[in-house]
Amino acid sequence: MEIAVLLNPSAGRGRHAGAAKAALARLEAAASIRVLSAGTREEAEKAGKAAVADGVGALVALGGDGTVHLALQAVAGTSTPLGIVPVGTGNDMATCFGLPTDPVAAAGVLAEALKANRHKTFDLARLTTAQGETRWFGAVLAAGFDAIVNERGNSMRWPKGPRRYDIAIVVELARLRPRAYTAVVDGKRLGFEAVLLAIGNCTSYGGGMKICPDADPHDGLLDVVWAEPISRATLMRIKPRVYAGTHIDHPKVRQLRVESIELDAEGIVCYADGERIAPLPITVTAARDALRLLA
Incomplete structure (x- = not known):
């Protein structure tokens, strides 16, 4: 072979x-x-x-x-x-x-x-951009504070390496504000404000941050997790809890399990599996058993 x-x-x-x-x-x-x-x-x-x-x-x-x-x-x-x-x-x-x-x-x-x-077979997430392009991701899509930090860091020419993302976090924390999202979740229209938002086929991103701790790549569903409007201090207190997945217990954090979601917000470029994808709006759908994995 x-x-x-x-x-x-x-x-x-x-x-x-x-x-x-x-x-x-x-x-x-x-x-x-x-x-x-x-x-x-x-x-x-x-x-x-x-x-x-x-x-x-x-x-x-x-x-x-x-x-x-x-x-x-x-x-x-x-x-x-x-x-x-x-x-x-x-x-x-x-x-x-x-x-x-x-x-x-x-x-x-x-x-x-x-x-x-x-x-073995695993689910994937199928993403469609506003231009009709299809992308697949396996782990997590970020469309809130983390995506904004990534976009800021990637636009910086100095310093080189991971240090620029530390600076990007500081800059975006100073500019932190809730974003207005509109979503169609399994056919139901929602409107809400959030500072942090992720869509997970799997539990973690960023090297073990369990942003979607209940996500299961075998259930034919996606986990949508977001943090409602909170202060900078509260966000920084919640963030370390993401490594254990206990942030989900905070009263300002919400979670939905969906088959499909259409998501839009002004001025946000989403990242999936750590890769830059496209500006919102996007549509993300759970694709059951779309991956055959050698395991």
């Missing part, structure tokens, strides 16, 4: 290069490997789709959640299974789908699954 490997050498800021090389060797012992070369994210996504169209036995994402997100665009809704070898910073999707977070151990699981022709 030939499998294609979508490789991101800069994942995890390159700190796991040795483990990535060992994981690749482990896969080479189980199957013929085609490493997909790409200079940009657009090229990587195109290469993944071409490999699936070409009939590879599986597509393996060797990288972080961003690499997995690109691979999902190729395999979602197809019979081609996905393999994940996590070498990123957060690796939320590997955790969500029950895979080892150690790259070599994860490669071992994939190798055994390939030999046994074994896979």
Whole structure:
């Protein structure tokens, strides 16, 4: 069997290069490997789709959640299974789908699954933009404070690295204000104000922040979690509780479980699996068993 490997050498800021090389060797012992070369994210996504169209036995994402997100665009809704070898910073999707977070151990699981022709199915979220473009995500979509911080950080040319996101948090905290959202949830129209909003197929984003602690990628539903208008001080008190998922018990935090949601708010660009997607409005629908995962 030939499998294609979508490789991101800069994942995890390159700190796991040795483990990535060992994981690749482990896969080479189980199957013929085609490493997909790409200079940009657009090229990587195109290469993944071409490999699936070409009939590879599986597509393996060797990288972080961003690499997995690109691979999902190729395999979602197809019979081609996905393999994940996590070498990123957060690796939320590997955790969500029950895979080892150690790259070599994860490669071992994939190798055994390939030999046994074994896979598991998981739900995904299907997103449609206002322009009609379809994107898939596996973990969480952010469309509130965290998305605004990401957008601010990505627009900054200085400083380099994660420090700019620390600065972006400070800047956006100073500008914190509730946003007016409109939503159509399973056919019912809602209007509300919020400072933080997430839509989860899985529980966590940002390296273990359990923003949607009850999300289950097997139930055919999405979890929508938002924080009603709160002060800066309250937001900063709630945020650390997200790692344990206990923020959901705060009286200003709301939760819905939905099959589909149309969401709109002025001036917000949403991010899914940590990747920039599009400005609102969007429509997100739960897609049951849309992913075949080597596990």
